[in-house]
Amino acid sequence: MSVEAPVKRFTLKDYKSDLHNDWCPGCGDFGILTGIQLALQQMDLDPDKVAVFSGIGCSGKTPHYVKAYGFHTLHGRVLPTATGARLANSGVTVIALGGDGDGYGIGAGYFVNSGRRNVDMAYLVHNNSVYGLTKGQASPTLRKGKRTKSMPEEAIQDGINPIAMAVAAGYTFIARGYALEPKHLAGIIVKAIEHKGAALVDVLQTCPTYNDLYTKEWYDGADLPDKRSRLYKLDDTGYDGVVHDVTDEKEIVAKKAQAVVKSYEREPIPIGVYYQAELPTYEDMLRQRIPALDGKPLVDIDVFHRDVNALLEAMR
Amino acid sequence: MSVEAPVKRFTLKDYKSDLHNDWCPGCGDFGILTGIQLALQQMDLDPDKVAVFSGIGCSGKTPHYVKAYGFHTLHGRVLPTATGARLANSGVTVIALGGDGDGYGIGAGYFVNSGRRNVDMAYLVHNNSVYGLTKGQASPTLRKGKRTKSMPEEAIQDGINPIAMAVAAGYTFIARGYALEPKHLAGIIVKAIEHKGAALVDVLQTCPTYNDLYTKEWYDGADLPDKRSRLYKLDDTGYDGVVHDVTDEKEIVAKKAQAVVKSYEREPIPIGVYYQAELPTYEDMLRQRIPALDGKPLVDIDVFHRDVNALLEAMR
Amino acid sequence: MQKNRLSWMIGGPQGSGINASAEVFAKACSRAGLRVYANIEYHSNIMGKHSFYRVRVSDEDLRSYQEKIDILVALDLETLVGDADHRRWPTHYGHLHEIDRGGGVIYDSEIGFEPPADRSDIRFFPVPFIEVIRTALEEVGKGDQARRYEILKNTVALGATLALCEYPFDIVADVILSQFKGKRSEIGQLNVRAAKLAFDYVRDHFDCAAFPYRLQPNPERKPRILAKGYEIIALAKLRAGCAFQTYYPISPATDESVFLERHQREQSLLVVQCEDEISSINMAVGAAHMGVRSATATSGPGFALMVEGIGFAAMTEAPGPVITMYQRGGPSTGLPTRQEQGDLRFVLHPAQGDFPHVVIAPGDLRECYQDVFSAFNWAEQFQLPVIVLPDKKLAAIYTTIDRLELTYDKVERGKIFTGSEWTPYAAKGNDLVEQDGHLPGGKKPGEGVNEYLRYALSDDGVSPRSRPGTPGGRFWSTTDEHDPDGHITEGVEMRTAMMRKRMGKLDLISRTVPKDQQYELHGPADADLTVVAWGSTKGTILDAMLALAEDGKKVSFLQCRLMRPFPAEDVERILRSAKRLVLVEENYSGQLGAVIAEETGVRIEDRVLKYDGRPFSEDEIVAALRERFAGRPEPHTEAVMTHVR
Amino acid sequence: MQKNRLSWMIGGPQGSGINASAEVFAKACSRAGLRVYANIEYHSNIMGKHSFYRVRVSDEDLRSYQEKIDILVALDLETLVGDADHRRWPTHYGHLHEIDRGGGVIYDSEIGFEPPADRSDIRFFPVPFIEVIRTALEEVGKGDQARRYEILKNTVALGATLALCEYPFDIVADVILSQFKGKRSEIGQLNVRAAKLAFDYVRDHFDCAAFPYRLQPNPERKPRILAKGYEIIALAKLRAGCAFQTYYPISPATDESVFLERHQREQSLLVVQCEDEISSINMAVGAAHMGVRSATATSGPGFALMVEGIGFAAMTEAPGPVITMYQRGGPSTGLPTRQEQGDLRFVLHPAQGDFPHVVIAPGDLRECYQDVFSAFNWAEQFQLPVIVLPDKKLAAIYTTIDRLELTYDKVERGKIFTGSEWTPYAAKGNDLVEQDGHLPGGKKPGEGVNEYLRYALSDDGVSPRSRPGTPGGRFWSTTDEHDPDGHITEGVEMRTAMMRKRMGKLDLISRTVPKDQQYELHGPADADLTVVAWGSTKGTILDAMLALAEDGKKVSFLQCRLMRPFPAEDVERILRSAKRLVLVEENYSGQLGAVIAEETGVRIEDRVLKYDGRPFSEDEIVAALRERFAGRPEPHTEAVMTHVR
Ligand SMILES: Cc1ncc(C[n+]2csc(CCOP(=O)(O)OP(=O)(O)O)c2C)c(N)n1
């Protein structure tokens, strides 16, 4: 007896908007877009129940190409905006995304604080080591001493380590994907969406226009003597980033430390899930605080003309 | 033959302003203030060559009580402001300080990016787990589920781990002190100032007015069966946070991982130096980029009426 | 003998409990049918700096404070003589000189105060505060802990006051006890005892009957409440159905959010303490787009971080948020706990480019309620951010008002796409193309009718909004210029149409907001002098007008309330027909004056301005107006008034 | 035959190199003594969207663009016919209809364009771009790589143009070669060859002599440069001694910072790329306080994050920074790469409270230089932030100007405490106390004379500043209200004195800034119509005035430049004596109009406004003014002009 795959309601096409795409030819963002659409399709999510939020940058245009509710917000502010939306309507799957400048530079404060808030949503960072839309300046992930073709001088600040940052900030799901492997990426995105809590997916993204250091060829290891890819999959190595007993503080710390150490591996670069722990989310905590939220999105609770008589009485 | 201590030019009094201090009686900030003054005196720094920068909060008032150049800036902006000052005049010792809300909350983006910038200055965070000056709301270091007396409900966001954050952000000196041990703290501050690069000192600070969880008694372990302090000194345990060969990436990663693991130890809490690595600073890199900066503070370079003829020629 | 008209003040170091004392006193008066107007002045400091609380009591409605004090209670010496002896540049000279002749001062006999010879016109009532506390503690076997219970001084102060005015002690006892419930009731009892002992001490040691001030309950009692502005604003948010409030702590706005936070459990309101104000505003915008009524509260320094988000909300036509922006002393960090009407110009043009938003400045607590309630309606009806502009004074004054008419409560949610109907064709966006008969891409008019367009070019600028999650209501949204479907465009035609769509809302708002919520002309139509002002000076000006009326002077008062869109025509008409204009503002530059000049061309040269961080007293306004009637200063010369002696 | 007067345009997808083509062409003309005015329009996109570059050439000075094109070079079909066929709402309709009769279009014969019947008034020059490129490549043995070298199309376009106008090819070859130095010189050669082949192709295949436009070098050569606004601004910063520049990338401001960054090595200028604009402004404030001349550059969305820091600088009386704030299309993210004069109101009241700052809006490249240079002087003389307000158009236009008079270069650093002398007693702060004879704390007047006070209450509001590190010059500084020694105070007297000190600087500035840098009345004194405008419309209006003068119409032009403090009296006088006023602005609401109404009471009802993200063309202004002379529209009715057809 064979198990039949459940019939899907939606096809990939149902997640594609018909807007003309204006990314540069060969941009890694295409792969990320596909990864998102594949993930939505794999999860068979109703496009009317999905909202995609983005910051500003080349990456910021992504929501326009996804058929779902789409919000193209401000540079660096996608996390608070998406958080507000998610808290207002937990009936909608919220995906936030943006550039590495957007998220780790101007948005660094929100990146950090969203980790410790642990709201249930997935956050994808298009990590191309450049500010794409403003023509190729160094982004916060470019390491000290590196110089892409549009920079007048080498970077003199150190690059950020997003994985280690996310661990310290308290993200409960931390993974890395690669834009040019959309299927593998889709698998990660599915896990990130399914994860209950704040999920970071740092996506290594090529920018053929400005980033001449980390090109497809570079990732492929075309320049290496053995032409071996500069990426490898954590899954293939038996690495286990998942905290199995979330009440065990020791295990949590050990898994965090493991993820941090992993995150400093440079060549080859691990992709896959670095760390995961299903801890109480912000919403879980909220439901304890506000009983009416149990089982109901905030937007569906009738709060008009609240009874404030007791409050008025106390003011006598 | 005994070695004589060099004669100091300045006494402790030379670092004290005569302004009336308006912190609450018993506030831990007094200890931090003393720690700073002791450190300056130990280093025998000329008060005219020291500039203390602060954010806004109870802690923000500190510069007014130190006799040195004092800048009480904006909430959350002390790091960029101090950075600008330091880059403009490297002839002045720059100390930045502020509250935990100031630094890890509203200032989180600057906290992160100052790490990777690695400008040569010391940054002290008065970590009292509350927003003192605005009357005791939870600060970013208060952990999930905790509640101080002025909060209507328990904290529902997780507390930040400043040490782990600093490691990930790239600080090259990371330490923790305790406000009520000003001498030990002064020792750390001296090291932080002497360190070439971005130095974070997270200072556990009591706030007798609003924080009824982490009081002097709590740190002292007065409630514990064995009345053992909830703090211990890393120095006393043989812990070595210093990277001895900064060209060895492996050692750096190992020491970082060690610091991260240490930072999750909760009770007792380690104080002392968690991590240190003397890597090239931002200023080192700048001197390579701008030859005139070698040996001269920016402010002393004559840049008026620059010769722009070559530029004009190119515009013909 | 002065009955039921009292100006009382308690002063002492920040953190010494003067608030409790003053507020219990106020409540005890209010509950007994008296009207109360109380206001506090304090430093941006947690403990130790001088603060004071005034409570003015009367049978009549009160809307301002007076400078002269009838009874001063001093917990420390500084309250009496100021800090000139220990500050390089003195901050104040104490309140002794503010006591009216015939008045009195109750003070702690421990503080080392010697009544000065030159104030033989007032009475001095030294009370051994610590002794009284010790006695109260002895009764519960804690006689040795008096110094630990210094906070009881404020209760002692209260008891002493009541004895002096011969006010029934029981009312106060009830108020105190009602504040210490459950396991804290023991402390309540202790407080009552301390107060009573002080009461007895004063009655026994001084000739109270000879003291010329008397308070007694007012039998004619209306259903009133005693509330602070931030509480009224919070109530309005609750009643209007605000479901989502974000905040980052900041004086004087925090109190509102903390109040809401305390009630979030039973009121099903989500209050999020954010990492900063950038997060606060953006979360609120995100929530508004999802269809909940969302809000945030802040003051100047926080608003400086929100301006980016205001533009975001306006550009994406978010149905909100509502921002209560409490003005305080500026610029920059400024005077965090002090009063100023200094942010009007800032909030009127708070970000790059031209975009629509609403700014309204309530003048009193009742208007706070109405404007905040309306703000949520407007945010959704017009799909834009709405700023309500109170100030520190409105937030913190503690005053009796008639119980709110909670019937003023109509909820209007504007055009909503429900999924059952489609956007009307006229609102589809194709009209742009039809207008000139140009059909791009070979499309026929009417094509795509059965499709929802979030930014359809409707006649009045408002397109039906859809709540994400609604089937068929899918849309895109961007802070870039966009098409009706919310995709980026840089086309000249669409840009122009969209600018007109958005900016056109301002006309719609002018037509929709009731006139009497836009401005109000108070006082006689044939006034010889018209005061022009806004916001929280309203009550003070109205009180001053009464005093002027007693002089036989006819004064009217144009209160500007809706600041954007500004009712320019009506205001101009009123101004041009006024005999003489005087601008009254609590800021340096006369910000409303500038707005009026811009909107109407009328420049008001005669100005009474104050910018020392304190609100006008009734006396200051009365004096300024009397000066005008006395022909000083010349009309059209600038008169800047301040507390400076 | 039209000689040395040409309006040329090249259009194609973003990223196809049209910039290079246009700029080489412009340079080749400029070097040969012709005047050039070139401007670009492009999307906020890296590759693919339609962009175009206009180059206008003449023997006379040029200050604007014209709508009609003489030669259009089209790299793609969209450049000719627009995108109505593939966009739901078209962005544009192509440039074919903009070509003047008698003009011509050079296009790539590959793009599938069919000359339409209704444009028989112009000539069509199809050129096989790829063929030309292939030929050039064949010469270097790369004939099979033509598609990889598509970027050479822009060089082909250039060569074709030159042939058509019979311009000497050598000049262009020189320019190309000068841009490819060192190891890139091979590519330079390739470019020259491709251009030459295209040149030959056109000369050989078409009757160029019959084409009515001719370009030739102008023998009378002045020392001129061809530059963009951002380059001139960068030069001014370098000459003025700016030592510290911070930035965060944003259109259209980034170019300035990148330019400076490229030269930081030899110019000893520190350029810091920050994590955001909050960091940018605060770093710049920190650096200014240390005594270096510091600056930052941004546009609307970035400035929205800087407002907090502006208040900080003003409150702490930092001697800077200078902020070059490049306006672009708003609101919010808006139209990132387009033109708008939409941020005037925002930058005039950019934060909470009343505080002094300077805002100046240069009208052309020469004024950019002067105003930016002056800005550094003012920042230090008056100790406050200075905002210079150019826009996308000024930043990006590429135009010939007379070589800058680098003698306009006086550096003024204001009052500085050097440690050798002490602060004069009168500036000590004690004067406050002396004024009324009150001596707090028993201090005697004159006490503490030998002490430096950073915020001493000086007569003109400016106290000598000290550079941290200076012995004896130690000071404190806070964003709270403060004493002369920079410690926090909330005292009424000191607060009032400090507000007056700070705000008083505005008067000083009005008196100090030369009148002709504040505003300028261009044109005849007895004009029948006076245009009122500001910023980058200056050149366009001046050009239009010439056209009107040819009609015999007398038009003058009041250019407002110093926006804060605003020269209200002078402007009012000019406006009140004008016969008829027309306001010209590139924004929706008429922002200068509002400022003028506020400052002078004069409301200008007749308005020519444009807010579609494109600058006015000369033709638009000419048409608008002609309409006024023709009696349409009625005086004092609003006329909004846009590109909308
Ligand atoms: C407040 C603000 N500052 C600057 C900008 C200009 N800006 C637009 S996109 C961008 C950077 C984009 O880089 P990144 O976030 O890495 O995204 P990418 O384009 O690489 O996908 C910047 C700085 C802006 N829109 N808003």
Ligand SMILES: Cc1ncc(C[n+]2csc(CCOP(=O)(O)OP(=O)(O)O)c2C)c(N)n1
């Ligand atoms: C932009 C801005 N938001 C809010 C405030 C109000 N504020 C003043 S101090 C403070 C928090 C202080 O907490 P912390 O930084 O932990 O310092 P502490 O008082 O505990 O030393 C806040 C929120 C402000 N000054 N500026």
Ligand code: SF4
């Ligand atoms: S610039 Fe880079 S990131 Fe942006 S669209 Fe082009 S390739 Fe992609």
Ligand code: SF4
């Ligand atoms: S509130 Fe807390 S942190 Fe602030 S001064 Fe008082 S004790 Fe110190």
Ligand SMILES: [Mg+2]
């Ligand atoms: Mg990027």
Ligand SMILES: [Mg+2]
């Ligand atoms: Mg704190």
